[in-house]
Amino acid sequence: MALDRRKMIVEAATKSFSLFGYKATTMDQVAKLANVGKGTIYTFFKNKEELFEEIISSLVKEMIAEAEFVIQPDLPFTENVHRALYRLLEFRSQHQLMIKLVQEEKEMGTLAVAEKLQHVENEIIEYLKGKIDAAITKGAIPAADSEITCFLLLKMYIALVSDWERNHEPLSSEQIAEVMKVFLLKGLV
Amino acid sequence: MALDRRKMIVEAATKSFSLFGYKATTMDQVAKLANVGKGTIYTFFKNKEELFEEIISSLVKEMIAEAEFVIQPDLPFTENVHRALYRLLEFRSQHQLMIKLVQEEKEMGTLAVAEKLQHVENEIIEYLKGKIDAAITKGAIPAADSEITCFLLLKMYIALVSDWERNHEPLSSEQIAEVMKVFLLKGLV
DNA sequence: TAGTTGACCAAAAAACTAAATCAGTCAAAG
DNA sequence: CTTTGACTGATTTAGTTTTTTGGTCAACTA
Numbered sequence A, B: 001m002a003l004d005r006r007k008m009i010v011e012a013a014t015k016s017f018s019l020f021g022y023k024a025t026t027m028d029q030v031a032k033l034a035n036v037g038k039g040t041i042y043t044f045f046k047n048k049e050e051l052f053e054e055i056i057s058s059l060v061k062e063m064i065a066e067a068e069f070v071i072q073p074d075l076p077f078t079e080n081v082h083r084a085l086y087r088l089l090e091f092r093s094q095h096q097l098m099i100k101l102v103q104e105e106k107e108m109g110t111l112a113v114a115e116k117l118q119h120v121e122n123e124i125i126e127y128l129k130g131k132i133d134a135a136i137t138k139g140a141i142p143a144a145d146s147e148i149t150c151f152l153l154l155k156m157y158i159a160l161v162s163d164w165e166r167n168h169e170p171l172s173s174e175q176i177a178e179v180m181k182v183f184l185l186k187g188l189v
Numbered sequence C: 001t002a003g004t005t006g007a008c009c010a011a012a013a014a015a016c017t018a019a020a021t022c023a024g025t026c027a028a029a030g
Numbered sequence D: 001c002t003t004t005g006a007c008t009g010a011t012t013t014a015g016t017t018t019t020t021t022g023g024t025c026a027a028c029t030a
Helices: A005-020 A027-033 A038-044 A048-070 A077-094 A096-108 A111-137 A146-161 A173-186 B005-020 B027-033 B038-044 B048-070 B077-094 B096-108 B111-137 B146-161 B173-186
Strands: none
Touching: A005 A027, A005 A038, A005 A048, A005 A096, A027 A038, A048 A077, A048 A096, A048 A111, A077 A096, A077 A111, A077 A146, A077 A173, A096 A111, A111 A146, A146 A173, A146 B146, A146 B173, A173 B146, A173 B173, B005 B027, B005 B038, B005 B048, B005 B096, B027 B038, B048 B077, B048 B096, B048 B111, B077 B096, B077 B111, B077 B146, B077 B173, B096 B111, B111 B146, B146 B173
């Protein structure tokens, strides 16, 4: 039971962050949940924020693995862009920790949380940029500023998946694919 | 001097909302600025929020007049879309009242302010929808769900004009036009 | 002695309370 | 009739006390 203490700490913290958010999670609580003395946590992590950072890193890896899993090399490039982005935002709206963090940022404006969510967004853009740059190199799509393009693509999907829901019925994956196809394939005009 | 009391009240309130925001503006202050007894305000407006609503209505009219002013019927449709949207967001980032309200929403989360900014956004989308529907009817662009399209167009411009600046050097009007041309004219692929 | 612990501390946050402020009213004045 | 500002109850703020929390470290195991 008391074998991998580090792993137990990370699991306990993940559970508590997911349930109560970052600020409302105390180190005493994490220690108790992990069946560990509080001091032990500080032998593995410099402080609460570093523990949080490690969990966010795993989260990013998990998200990118999910996106990677959904890509099929034989499908058209735009189809894969849609699949990857849609999966990433689906993850964001289904994964308990992500839901809680987004909520905490909006409602309490916790600084550490805002920073980490920004970090997640940057990592996603970096991941997309790799894909786009590869497609440009391969000649599959014309050259363009890939950072601005990825940034804009992500914002478009966030708009269609999350922002739209504030005032309308949610759009299905197919509807979103349909709208995006216009912009990705032919342009509006 | 004491002729159009209603106008003086609206002007005083506009000045105060622009300078201090909605919450930090008191009705006593507006009355004093307008050289009017506080009771007089309540003969024209049911309450503070209704006074605010009238000012927001004027703001929307002003914004749409600015967008309208910048449109030139002989230019290509996409060029006019860019001009109108860019002008609307330029207005948002230059007009004192808009700056203050956006700041107040972000920093204090004042409910009435959030509602009114949402209203402004809805009005802009409604205005754009009129333009897009007209272009579809004229056969200038292919048919599509114009509400989703307008919503997405606005979000794209907000992303390029405002969101991008959080982590990067601002993009010039020309750079934004360039990026949008890709999506509007030919599509990414 | 290397790894673990929880009592302990300063600092931050929450809870509480008294004082001040504010939106809206209305009797009196013009 | 219109205009006014003193007035009121509800809300906010400011100041203070109490509680909680992140992080440390001397003592304690195994």
